[in-house]
Amino acid sequence: MASFSGAPSEVIVEVIKHLPRSSLPNVCLVSKSLRRCAEPFLYSTISLKWNFKKFPPIAPLLATLLRRPELFKHLDVVSLGGMMRQSAAVPPMDTYNVPVDEFEAAIRKANTSFSDMWVEKLRSVETCIYALAALLIAHLSRTTHLTITTPWINGQPLIGKVMQAKIFSRQLPQFERLKQLKYLKRRDIAHTENNRVFGETISLFYLPTVTHLEVIMTNPKTFQWPVATGEPNLGHLTSLKIGWLCERFLAKILAVARNLESLEWSWEHHDPPHAWETNIMDFDKITETLQPLKDTIKSFGYTMNLGKEGELMDSLWMPVQGNFRHLREFTRLTHLEVPLTPRSETDSTPLALADFVPDSVEVLTLSGTALNMEWCRGGWDDGDDFELDDILPLLEAVAHDRPARLSRLRSVAILDDRSGIVRRQIGDRIKKLNLGFEVRFYSY
Template sequence: MAQFSDFPNEIIDHILSFVPRCDLPNICLVNKSLQVSADPLLYSTILLDWHFFHIPPIIPLLRTLLQRPELFAYVKTVSLHGEPFPSRPETPLLDMTNIALDDFIAAIERTQAPFTDYWVRKVRLGGTCIEALAGLLIANLSKTTRLAINHNFINGRHLIQKVLQAKIFGPCQMPPFSNLKDIRYYQNRDPSFARYNVIFDDAISLFYLPTVTHISVSFWNPEVFQWPAGEPHLDHLTSLDIQWLCDAFVAKILSLTRNLKSLFWTWHFENDPDDPWDSSTIDFDNIVAVLSHVKESLRFRLDVGPEEFEDWDELEFTVLGSFSGLRDFDRITHLDVPLTSLPGSGPKPLPLEQYVPDSVEILSLPDVAFCEGRVTEDWSGFGADDIVSVIQPLAETYPTTLPRLRCINVFDTKTGSFKRDANLDARLKEISSGFDVQLLPYELPGPRFYFGEG
């Protein structure tokens, strides 16, 4: 009778693809042949979740990878994820009892990074050395296609940023990212320590990765925008998600992205005294001019308002211009902008067909309340009746206007103003003709970092 290990590799690989990930280590213990087949599945995705009540098992993982360095070639997806720690003085400690550090230190020294001494000191700190070990993991990645790093691995920490920059610019003996397509690097703003938010130099260096097609990154506006090594070549970039960066600096990036297909841009207007480019003026004409760099191929989202909803009340702006120039962006298929920003500085939204390109298929309209230069969480000047009055004329003339429209998503913010109208959802469905209208809860954009299994 034929042994299972005698089957063709294609059949074995197909069967193992149905085995739960948690059972793959046991498969590796059966025999050497099955281990060879199971290893690529077991190590293809690495997810390390670090938060106050959970320490990731990075020590046994990294020890195995360093003892068998050929396994690094199987690592395709890495996500270093963690919710920000609560406002407490202590950091959750890694249990380093009876842990030999010699292999880790030797691996660090082999990188020949200019900050090796600093790196080794971080490892020797013991319980707080997770970032140093995570940096060692990143240092040895070469065939990885998707990499996500956020929050706890970045906030107030510098080692991972140093490793990334060494892999990008050198000098070091770390393997370059030869297959990386998707890089996501996101940090929540830290309200307690403003210096932790100064991550522009770290974030902008990611644009020098030569094979990446998608970048998702948060910034803090610098006093001066400067490329660290001359203007990068960004023809390979097709998708971009930018958080916090102001329009003047976004323009400098978009001017180099000749093949961008999708842009998700979140710029919070907060009049922050620590941000030299945070402005109390919203100029829609200027935003359209910034986006004109990629008007030939663009999916666009803009969030307007402060990052925290409790700060919305009576936040004042000077509002200039309008989004009427978007009508010329004839390749936009997905458009997501606050409904009340479409008319610009006017108090009443004008017909959507005066602002939305005919090419749009999915139109998303958050009910961000801002009128006559004021954002407020309880704006009585805009509500359910206004939503109906905006969409109904479009429904009556469809498909003459916006002929490719398939769906309008109307997002209700945490103010719940639409929830108080129990009939709104039914009214929206009643007036729609040829396209769907959905009333959805609105969520602030955040990291979308997990790829694959959780």
């Protein structure tokens, strides 16, 4: 290995990039020349996973980076992931070997408006890990892919404040190349106050280089863009995966995101604030929300959960209005994932596929969720739920209409939680129909 150190750098790089990642720390120890070649690969992807049991090695990583700040430019993909149990308490972090003073100096140097709170979090064994994660993110500038998930942000404001400071102020290094951002705070059933994250999540839309954004954001009492200059310029955003937000607030975002090509929307709906108020699941309104994207959107997915403030429910009474008929007007769609909708609020018969699927669609994903909810007025009775068998006439009708309609359709996926035996039986029947397109089944 020592003699290899004298080889031309391009030869060394070509060899190193094929080495397993676990070998790179040892390569860095051989010589300075090998270290210079190996470090970009060693630090290019950082993944820290935390499940409230074993702390990830964020402290030694951050200490190395702060002592050699030139390494930050190599951090291309950064992920703060892990799992969080709702009832789990954050264990105290052993800070005996953590250079807390160095980290505090770095925080003070940033001179943010929340430095005192940041240092206080750093000095506490219960919140030290959040302060370290915020310090890591604060120094990112050349990163292209960033993922931040629930364990790092649930009930903890620091990372959100750091993100806002990087976006709106000059106190922290700005993201220069960030293309993909995932900011995913799942619902906290045990502590509902932790779910108020609209302020920090709406700020993410002001990142000027992000093309792919995945975010879970709560519904505000009143939608308001967070800066005096108003709405952001979202001409760069081409892919959005968004959860929780209901249609009247999402409409505000889509109105300025007119270059979106892909939208995945998971809507969680809850009881109205007062018992005498009536909510309506209005599928026409949902389609209307998409109108600004009519000339650009190629992929659209819509899923829904119903629930109350503290917990998700399997069902909730709610009248249904409209259907997805107007999706036919979105003639650039090639990928579509939606629940089957009833013909009307009094007729639970599912809308025929040719009545709502554009002819441009190549891949279609369907479910019977909206037809089986108890809140579907005039819907299927408990003993007469929409079953897998009921999808067969819909598929046969498509095959009968081809090639006049849906001639580009090549794959249909059915989301269903029935047993594998039932799905295999239905699958065997579908094979005999010779539909001309593939049909697959997946569990929810």
